[in-house]
Amino acid sequence: MPHTTLDAPTLTEKLVAARSASITLATANADLKNSALDAIARAVAGGADVILPANELDLANGRENGLSQALQDRLSLTEARLSALAAAVTEITALVDPVGETVRGRVLPNGIRIDQVRVPFGVVGVIYEARPNVTVDIAALALKSGNAVVLRGGSAAQNTNAVLVSLIQDALASVGLPPECVQTIDEFGRDGARELMQARGFVDVLIPRGSASLINTVVAESKVPVIETGAGVVHVFLDESANLDWSVDIVQNAKVQRPSVCNALETLLVHRGAAARVLPAVLGRLRESGVVIHADDETRALFADAVPATEDDWQTEYMSLDLAVRVVADIDEAMQHIRTYSTHHTESIITNDLTNAERFLNEVDSAAVMVNASTRFTDGGEFGFGAEVGISTQKLHARGPMGLPELTSTKWLVRGSGQVRP
Amino acid sequence: MPHTTLDAPTLTEKLVAARSASITLATANADLKNSALDAIARAVAGGADVILPANELDLANGRENGLSQALQDRLSLTEARLSALAAAVTEITALVDPVGETVRGRVLPNGIRIDQVRVPFGVVGVIYEARPNVTVDIAALALKSGNAVVLRGGSAAQNTNAVLVSLIQDALASVGLPPECVQTIDEFGRDGARELMQARGFVDVLIPRGSASLINTVVAESKVPVIETGAGVVHVFLDESANLDWSVDIVQNAKVQRPSVCNALETLLVHRGAAARVLPAVLGRLRESGVVIHADDETRALFADAVPATEDDWQTEYMSLDLAVRVVADIDEAMQHIRTYSTHHTESIITNDLTNAERFLNEVDSAAVMVNASTRFTDGGEFGFGAEVGISTQKLHARGPMGLPELTSTKWLVRGSGQVRP
Numbered sequence: 001m002p003h004t005t006l007d008a009p010t011l012t013e014k015l016v017a018a019r020s021a022s023i024t025l026a027t028a029n030a031d032l033k034n035s036a037l038d039a040i041a042r043a044v045a046g047g048a049d050v051i052l053p054a055n056e057l058d059l060a061n062g063r064e065n066g067l068s069q070a071l072q073d074r075l076s077l078t079e080a081r082l083s084a085l086a087a088a089v090t091e092i093t094a095l096v097d098p099v100g101e102t103v104r105g106r107v108l109p110n111g112i113r114i115d116q117v118r119v120p121f122g123v124v125g126v127i128y129e130a131r132p133n134v135t136v137d138i139a140a141l142a143l144k145s146g147n148a149v150v151l152r153g154g155s156a157a158q159n160t161n162a163v164l165v166s167l168i169q170d171a172l173a174s175v176g177l178p179p180e181c182v183q184t185i186d187e188f189g190r191d192g193a194r195e196l197m198q199a200r201g202f203v204d205v206l207i208p209r210g211s212a213s214l215i216n217t218v219v220a221e222s223k224v225p226v227i228e229t230g231a232g233v234v235h236v237f238l239d240e241s242a243n244l245d246w247s248v249d250i251v252q253n254a255k256v257q258r259p260s261v262c263n264a265l266e267t268l269l270v271h272r273g274a275a276a277r278v279l280p281a282v283l284g285r286l287r288e289s290g291v292v293i294h295a296d297d298e299t300r301a302l303f304a305d306a307v308p309a310t311e312d313d314w315q316t317e318y319m320s321l322d323l324a325v326r327v328v329a330d331i332d333e334a335m336q337h338i339r340t341y342s343t344h345h346t347e348s349i350i351t352n353d354l355t356n357a358e359r360f361l362n363e364v365d366s367a368a369v370m371v372n373a374s375t376r377f378t379d380g381g382e383f384g385f386g387a388e389v390g391i392s393t394q395k396l397h398a399r400g401p402m403g404l405p406e407l408t409s410t411k412w413l414v415r416g417s418g419q420v421r422p
Numbered sequence: 423m424p425h426t427t428l429d430a431p432t433l434t435e436k437l438v439a440a441r442s443a444s445i446t447l448a449t450a451n452a453d454l455k456n457s458a459l460d461a462i463a464r465a466v467a468g469g470a471d472v473i474l475p476a477n478e479l480d481l482a483n484g485r486e487n488g489l490s491q492a493l494q495d496r497l498s499l500t501e502a503r504l505s506a507l508a509a510a511v512t513e514i515t516a517l518v519d520p521v522g523e524t525v526r527g528r529v530l531p532n533g534i535r536i537d538q539v540r541v542p543f544g545v546v547g548v549i550y551e552a553r554p555n556v557t558v559d560i561a562a563l564a565l566k567s568g569n570a571v572v573l574r575g576g577s578a579a580q581n582t583n584a585v586l587v588s589l590i591q592d593a594l595a596s597v598g599l600p601p602e603c604v605q606t607i608d609e610f611g612r613d614g615a616r617e618l619m620q621a622r623g624f625v626d627v628l629i630p631r632g633s634a635s636l637i638n639t640v641v642a643e644s645k646v647p648v649i650e651t652g653a654g655v656v657h658v659f660l661d662e663s664a665n666l667d668w669s670v671d672i673v674q675n676a677k678v679q680r681p682s683v684c685n686a687l688e689t690l691l692v693h694r695g696a697a698a699r700v701l702p703a704v705l706g707r708l709r710e711s712g713v714v715i716h717a718d719d720e721t722r723a724l725f726a727d728a729v730p731a732t733e734d735d736w737q738t739e740y741m742s743l744d745l746a747v748r749v750v751a752d753i754d755e756a757m758q759h760i761r762t763y764s765t766h767h768t769e770s771i772i773t774n775d776l777t778n779a780e781r782f783l784n785e786v787d788s789a790a791v792m793v794n795a796s797t798r799f800t801d802g803g804e805f806g807f808g809a810e811v812g813i814s815t816q817k818l819h820a821r822g823p824m825g826l827p828e829l830t831s832t833k834w835l836v837r838g839s840g841q842v843r844p
Contacts, residue, residue: 023761027784106806112795114805121817122787200641204817219622220645225818246840253842339445348836361835362449365544373534373838382843383536383834384528395543395626395831396647397819409817412805413783414770416795418668420675421804 011188011195014180015123015150015202021178022122022148030097032175033143037093039171040143044136045086047167048079054159055132062130062156075130075157085133088387089140095386098405099146113415118408120146121204125196127218129210130156135164138209139182141389143172145407150203151184152193158186197222204409209390212317227402230393231317232262232345234375237334237360238282239351240273246372247278247350248285253374254348256289260319262391263346263378267314267324269334270299275327279303283325291321298327314341331356335363342366345393346378367393367400433610433617436602437572437624440545443600444570448542452519454597455565459515461593462565466558467508469589470501476581477554484552484578497552497579507555510809511562517808520827521568534838540830542568543626547618549640551632552578557586560631561604563811565594567829572625573606574615580608619644626831631812634739649824652815653739654684654767656797659756659782660704661773662695668794669700669772670707675796676770678711682741684813685768685800689736689746691756692721697749701725705747713743720749736763753778757785764788767815768800789815789822 009017025033044051055077062072077085098118105115124147128134135153142149153161161184169179185192196203200223208218212231219226236254238247254265270279275298283293283303293299293306294313300306306325313324314337328334331349338347348370349360357371368378378401380388385403392398398406431439447455466473477499484494499507520540527537546569550556557575564571575583583606591601607614618625622645630640634653641648658676660669676687692701697720705715705725715721715728716735722728728747735746736759750756753771760769770792771782779793790800800823802810807825814820820828 023785023787026787108799108804108806112799116822119787223642225647225816227818243840249840249842257843357837361837363445365445365448365541366833368834368836370836371838372840373836374842376843377530377534377836377838377841378834382530384530394647396649399832400538400834410821411788412790412800412822414790414792414795414799415779415783416793416799418665418671418794419799420671420796421679421798 008187011185011192014183014185015199017180018123018148018150018183019202021180022120024178025143025148025181026099026120026122026146028146028177032177033097033146034093035175036143036172036177037089037140039174040136040140040168041086041089043167043171044082044089044164047163048082050167051077051082051160051163054163057159058130058157067156071130071156075132075160077132077160081133085136088137092140092144092387095144095404097144098408101405103410110419111417112419115413116410117413118405119411121407121409123148123150123203124407125150125152125199125203125206125224127152127193127196127206127208127214128154129214130154132157132160132164134209135161135184136168138389139168141387141404141407143181145404147407148181149183150196151182151186152196153184153186155186155189161186194221197224200224207390227392227398228394229390230262230345231343232264232393233266233315233317233341233343234263234345235267235269235338235342235347236265236375237269237331237338237347237349238271238274238278239331239349239353239356240271241352242271242274242278242350243352243372244278244281248282250348250350250372250374251282252285252289254376255286255291255323256321257376259321262317263375264319265323265375266317267326267341269337270325270327271331271334272298272327272329275299275302286323289321291323293323293325295325296327299325317343331359335360338364343393345391346370346375348373348375367391430609433607433614436605436607437545437621439602440570440572440605441624443602444542444544446600447565447570447603448521448544448568450568450599454599455519455568456515457597458565458594458599459511459562461596462558462562462590463508463511465589465593466504466511466586469585470504472589473499473504473582473585476585479581480552480579489578493552493578497554497582499554499582503555507558510559514562514566514809517566517826519566520830523827525832532841534836534841537835538832539835540827541833543829543831545570545572545625546829547572547574547621547625547628547646549574549615549618549628549630549636550576551636552576554579554582554586556631557583557606558590560811561590563809563826563829565603567826569829570603571605572618573604573608574618575606575608577608577611583608616643619646622646629812649814649820650816651812652684652767653765654686654815655688655737655739655763655765656685656767657689657691657760657764657769658687658797659691659753659760659769659771660693660696660700661753661771661775661778662693663774664693664696664700664772665774665794666700666703670704672770672772672794672796673704674707674711676798677708677713677745678743679798681743684739685797686741687745687797688739689748689763691759692747692749693753693756694720694749694751697721697724708745711743713745715745715747717747718749721747739765753781757782760786765815767813768792768797770795770797789813
């Protein structure tokens with residue numbers, strides 16, 4: 001149900017306005033950007049009277065359209081959630097502004113000084129699903145890093161997003177920044193998402209956030225450069241020398257603490273020489289938490305309470321209390337399994353063997369490779385970034401948890417005194 | 423004329439072999455990679471008896487197919503060019519290996535150590551035109567940075583490239599590295615280039631090198647992430663306070679020293695308050711070098727020997743002894759012109775006004791922004807990188823001259839002692 005009227009701006013007009021706003025925002029100092037963030041936090045914390053009715057309308061539409069309970073939960077806002085959202089925005093004001101940071105610099109032999117400094121991308125596009133908290137989060141992160149942002153947030157949250165963006169735009173205007181620094185294109189529906197993916201020259205970077213199918217669609221169709229935040233078929237390998245207590249605690253933590261996130265464990269590999277020693281305790285503890293074990297025959301010989309694993313299990317990101325388990329001959333077979341099935345997010349080895357630890361770190365090709373730690377640590381907050389844009393599973397530009405610096409590009413500043421090239 | 427036979431590998435088989443080779447190459451140390459480079463340099467320097475006949479065959483085909491004289495020049499190899507090519511490979515051995523470099527690292531409050539280190543991309547695809555020197559250059563740069571490379575080098579150089587790649591593969595095998603670290607797919611023609619652009623999962627990064635139309639095609643069609651090395655509609659702005667001698671020397675150098683390259687000057691902007699003082703000398707000097715001036719009316723009033731500029735001139739990367747010239751009211755109009763027409767490669771202001779210098783550096787959004795220096799300095803060699811993969815005019819991953827570190831990704835190494843997330 002598009003809300004466009006004859007007077008409403010077209011998508012192209014919105015993108016042109018975003019570019020223009022981005023030029024002003026790129027040179028705004030951190031004090032001004034933090035004032036805007038403070039105003040946004042106040043507007044969100046105090047905006048229940050306009051936000052919650054719009055959210056209730058989206059929820060009513062969702063119930064009517066058969067939106068799943070899980071998606072209704074993610075869509076739903078409450079006074080408490082608004083407070084948490086405002087607090088997250090306030091936290092971003094405390095982060096260091098990445099814009100202007102000198103990455104490297106030197107004086108050339110001819111006396112020219114060159115400095116590579118961080119600059120905003122310009123206009124960032126974000127395509128995500130019906131989660132209104134992402135609207136506020138991403139707007140705040142983009143602003144702090146000096147980027148204008150164009151949001152396509154999913155039609156199921158359209159009314160909520162419209163109110164949130166309107167509040168954000170008022171907050172921007174109240175400190176003298178162009179309201180077009182943050183815009184939504186929800187009103188253009190799927191066509192809008194498609195146009196955004198073609199908007200090379202208007203949009204500098206596109207970030208998809210959400211399900212694997214959403215991300216795959218954007219990666220396949222976008223002509224704008226994409227930063228891919230991907231799925232995690234995450235592995236833990238219990239080596240022959242694995243400490244039993246660490247094995248039990250880390251596997252439990254990686255699988256059970258928050259099974260629905262991308263850094264949660266999906267497949268456990270166990271060295272044949274350790275299987276009898278560690279598997280009963282490791283899997284017994286998981287069983288207490290209600291984890292369903294999908295296992296190969298060797299595992300099932302040691303732990304009867306498991307269903308047979310199929311080829312599908314090695315490829316699946318369950319995001320639930322399910323775990324695939326396989327016994328392997330050695331670290332080579334473990335790494336071969338990981339090469340075949342991993343989505344290159346996070347893998348961890350539990351070992352006391354120095355050679356194997358170093359081999360695993362060097363040879364496994366994932367965004368985060370761990371020794372004796374829970375895979376749940378692959379996270380911008382845990383890494384000390386203060387806020388997280390997403391976790392990149394690709395190799396270009398950013399890999400692993402992305403913080404504010406990953407929302408910037410660089411340029412070279414070159415200061416001479418009449419030099420010419422001989 | 424594809425060379426495929428029933429026994430020759432398919433393109434997919436070649437890509438699978440590249441991935442497998444890349445796994446070995448990724449953990450090869452610098453000594454081993456340098457041995458391979460030494461062997462390649464020797465093979466190229468001593469390979470005239472096999473390289474030059476193949477090159478002569480390509481040149482004969484080129485003459486028959488009406489290849490332009492300029493393209494024949496770029497295609498042509500000689501004993502002297504082979505020596506220079508070998509010397510360039512030897513120079514790459516002296517560069518620091520970027521693989522393993524720690525970008526940043528710290529110990530988290532819970533005692534976990536995290537380090538972000540450089541790793542090869544894996545498999546790099548390069549699509550370029552009939553320049554056999556690029557075949558050797560890129561193979562050497564890819565090897566040094568630990569990447570397997572798949573080359574699509576243009577059918578006009580197919581015979582030359584086949585011999586060069588064969589020599590390189592023998593050199594790789596002679597030091598114990600997989601020959602499939604360097605492969606050509608020229609035999610698959612245009613279909614091969616198209617398949618390469620679709621080879622997501624097989625190829626980690628695609629780098630197009632060559633004409634604007636080649637680059638635009640790859641950017642538009644590739645599903646593999648692309649690093650764009652683009653065209654340069656490069657500007658110099660002579661501000662009101664511009665030093666006359668610097669203006670004359672820098673404009674002359676930027677336009678005339680090597681007009682066919684992407685960092686050469688294409689459009690000169692002049693502050694109205696400086697035009698009468700500086701333009702006659704600046705343009706008079708260019709005229710001595712045979713430069714054709716395409717100018718607006720104000721310029722032509724001061725310098726009669728110019729042809730009228732049209733809208734096209736502001737958009738053109740001449741790559742020849744032509745220059746567009748325009749008088750502007752002030753730095754704001756100059757920056758507005760640059761925003762409208764620049765390809766975001768390099769722009770330089772000649773000024774003695776500190777405020778204007780800083781505004782230009784901060785507000786102009788290009789890979790390199792200069793004060794009082796020739797635009798010809800935007801170059802990997804000049805910046806001290808030792809070798810150059812190309813000059814990126816995009817904002818993702820790399821911007822400006824790309825050296826070896828720009829051919830790497832990163833990963834996070836995480837070393838714990840049993841930590842779990844609370």
